[in-house]
Amino acid sequence: MENIMERLQRGDVIVSDGAMGTMLMRHGLKTGESPEIFNLTKPEVLEEIASLYLEAGSEIVCTNTFGASPLRLQQFSLDKDTEAINRNAVEAVRRAVGDNAYIAASIGPSAKMLKPLGGTDPETVYDSLQRQLRALLAAGIDLVCIETIMNLKEAALGIKAARLLDANIPIMATVTFDKKPQGYFTLMGSSVEDAVAVLEEAGANIIGSNCGNGAGQMLEITREIMPHAHIPVAIQSNAGLPVKGENGPVYPETPDFVAARSAEMLDLGVQIIGGCCGTTPEHIRAFRKMVDARRK
Secondary structure (H helix, E strand, O other): OOOHHHHHHOOOOEEOOOOOHHHHHHOOOOOOOOHHHHHHHOHHHHHHHHHHHHHHOOOEEEOOOOOOOHHHHHHHOOHHHHHHHHHHHHHHHHHHHOOOOEEEEEEOOOOOOEOOOOOEOHHHHHHHHHHHHHHHHHHOOOEEEEEEEOOHHHHHHHHHHHHHHOOOOOEEEEEOOEEEOOEEEOOOOOEHHHHHHHHHHHOOOEEEEEOOOOHHHHHHHHHHHOOOOOOOEEEEEOOOOOEEEOOEEEOOOOHHHHHHHHHHHHHHOOOEEEEOOOOOHHHHHHHHHHHHHHHO
């Protein structure tokens, strides 16, 4: 496939995929269970999910590796399987999409608090990220997706680790913001403007926001990001905030609603559009229809 950065540089809009956790729960993931256990026990489920997103119109399909750093896998006693977990995830997506979509390596937070606010050394987090990234790169990913960023320092460590292992791999970094009376901020108190500046300076090729907000609030976040961004922007909204349902959490925003707000994001200059928690292949199908209609 053509390098994703070449497409973005000429102004293409690219549709990403939707949620992984929602889909895994449909396939039997239990509360409190590591999503990454499926990489060892049920890789065929990962392949099926990737196939569903590809069929819906995704051009970027993420791996089930959000929590697959050894530091995060420790809580499930799975850190010894770090390499197999990450390799299996990439191979499952590749079997499903071939060369018809970009494989994005999903990398989430370590769930550790860095010194001096917490007890974890930055070097420990960096080493953990480097081990995960080495396995992902060896398996043949097309881009790195550092997502649900709450601590910009940790995200910068991830970008550094990826860049030192592969100078040319495209890196996408997306931040989760909470709405405060003064505007949108990360959990650690960084503003949207600061987040954009830090991630661009760290060497990300694509920046943006994912998770924590439905499409309406993500549209507000997009309006804050765009004046400060000098590189392509990606937005991946939740299907709203979950409400309690009979069989677990329910995400209320429909595919048509999220796609309509996403169209407004594209009007502002967003180039990668996708979904986060609660979004499904049906949401991606609505995105695909919307993007294709804009091209006519």
